Amino acid sequence: MMHAEQAISLELAEKSLLGSMLAENYLIMDSSLKLDHFTATHHQLIFSTMQELASAHKSVDYITLMTVREPMELGGANYIVDLKNYANPTKFNEYAEILFTHWQQVTKQQILAQAQQENWTIEKIQTQLDSITDSDTQLETSITNALVEAANRPYEPSSAKSGIHTDLRDFDRMTNGFQDGDLFIIAARPSIGKTDTMNHFAIHAGFKGYLPIIFSLEMKRELLIDRMIAATGNINRLNLRDPYTTMSDAQKAKWTQAIGLLNNAKIQIDDRPAMTVPQIRATARKLMKQYPDRKPLILIDYLQIIRANNPKDNQTQQVGQISRDLKQMAREFNCPVVCLSQLNRGVEQRQEKRPVMSDIRDSGNIEQDADVIAFLYRDDYYDKESESKNLLEIILAKHRNGPTGTVTVAFVKETGRLLNLDWNGQR
Template sequence: MNYYNLEVEQSVLGALLITPDLIYESTVIEEHFYHENHKFIISAILKLRDQEQLIDFVSVSAVLGDKLQDIGGVSYLAELGRSVPTTGLFKSHERLLKEKYLLRTAMKRIKEIYSGGHDQPKELAAELMSVAELIMDQSKNEGGLRRISQGLRDHYESIEGKAYDGVATGYSTMGADLDRVTGKWQKQTLNVIAARPSVGKTSAALNNAVINGKEGLAVAIFSLEQPELQLYDRMIAAECLIDSSNIKTGKLLDNEWEKYTIGFMKLAELNIYIDDRPGLSVQEIRSEVRRFKKEHGEIIVYIDYLQLINGGKAFANRNVEVGYISSSLKQMARENDCPVIALAQLSRGVEQRQDKRPMLSDLRESGNIEQDADTITFLYRDDYYNQETEKRNIIEMIVAKNREGEVGTVEMINLKNYGKFVNYERAHTNSHT
């Protein structure tokens, strides 16, 4: 494999020498070139550009000074100019030049990683993933400016969906009221659903995953806490409205067997995939999602739950590691053009307050979750803490952060025996600022 292309380097330099104005459209730098002589030449051209001086064979020769003879003299500069019959391919050659540079950079970093003697597979995977991220990030930077007419076409499709559907385009959440508040799950967003243990995070995610599956999406569920069969227990109970305790024991009533058979067939048709490997690293999840996206196209990703993900390498403390993980999940949403819904566990600090409804401050000790998330929805059940409450079997969906919409509280009926949430047809919203 060649890590440089002599002809491409010569073509880029030749085009700049015969059409100097191209340098003002270009983003090439010395490091993009492999050959030392070519680095000297581009350095001279860039110096003249920065000094706003005329760029031609004479001025470039003057800047090169003593190095001119080292590179082959004026005759080599002239040869570069003659080697380019047209500058029409300049952008294409510039891109090839940068691709070779990225390849050299990656290979150099990989050699450094292997020579470092990593003895932990996940740490090695994390380092290799960092190389992949570097290449992907730098490749994406080639996008540049986009004409407004192109962007407005995308906007038209979005506003048209709102006009006809009454809600934002996107993928459905658990209910119509929550759709209206959140604006649905949007592509390239990280959405966090957080609560204390046993409040209903996993049920919420599975309810939502089934809804998305019925919308025709390919759904990826990473269950780091519970094995796959337990998730099927929950999904079947909610879909078939069979008491979850009967599902767990296998003691179904006669009418429940009929429900089970119908629900089983419906669920089996959905494009839902589950990975229940415990201790997955964020790099392993990103790699799997990238493959999943390539295979299925339109996808949505659920992770249960964020704090169980392994950072894959050494960190100063767990807080820093969780911050790295949340940032990586946000990048994953963007690079795969999909929503990511990550469940998060809240600390016991919630229990110390008289009003135990979660707040954004309850996440501030968990890395950068609050900063990275596009939406944060807290789950709260008053009957979890107060047996005498008037809000029995009601779960509050507290949308505490919404980068692109409203914040507020939506109430849903919590059918606990089935692990099912249904619309309560009542929402309280506040204007988002």
């Protein structure tokens, strides 16, 4: 028997899921929810009607629902309209998991009761229980198709998969670009150039027709946009404080041109603070549906301030879970996820300031989960008399599918631009 509190919780979760699907139609077909996961009969009917409309590529709202079914079958017209008040797309996955877990428990009890009545064998019981552990019945495990596709590779020109390139020649040569399904961690101490590096990746991905989606948990979007204008237009950032009085006509023309280029790049910025990975996933999914012709590149600033789902865990456990969730998101969306990370203060205490793996703050499972870990280092940040002025080292410390090593690029602090060095090291 279901407790009254549990029944209320399930009813509210179901209302929120249905309301979220009314608000964001893409959730209807993207989720792994099934009819049996809903406990209320009218909710099952609402969900099946939504699926019917979505499968026919029709809009799903309270009006279209009532053109397919009698309103009273669905709980009444007012009930359907009221569902939107329960919409919470950012918690969609969390509430779907509540329904799925409850369905698993109920189904397990039914299986065990039937097994006892009919004296099933242990093997049959195990088979039935295994069938409810995963809701995905379309799982492809055979390697035959992949082997067929691989058969001709030695006899054809190389088809090595090229990822999203950054226009940093040596970096792209070592990584072959940002690869689908990979998690990239870019780590550095504050003020080294993490945000400018992220902006460079986003801008050039946008120029190439990809969809850069930035989650800026620390910096407001207005400041981030100003930095992008400066980098794109090669404008000194000091002029951005009062462009009307400090910029020449030529600089203002560059400003206008930069804005046009950035607008065409379709860069998306969500600057809500203290977001969780499920919130990031929900927003990214929505934007991917909005721009179906553009391959996404997800960029996050930065890992240690993503809010954990379980605040009772210690910081290392929280960050470890977040890194696992980010890697899972990269695989789920089949796109690169680039996440900035802070380094601990231990770097500052050493004579050699170049970061190493143990310097990653609250590292948890970051080293295990990431496909690529790159550190940023500037010698002139620590030594004002350094001969390596305006040079940024990108140290590839981990590369699951390629070489490690150091790439050096020019870094113009005044504009936030990253540029290639020519063959003799001159900018």
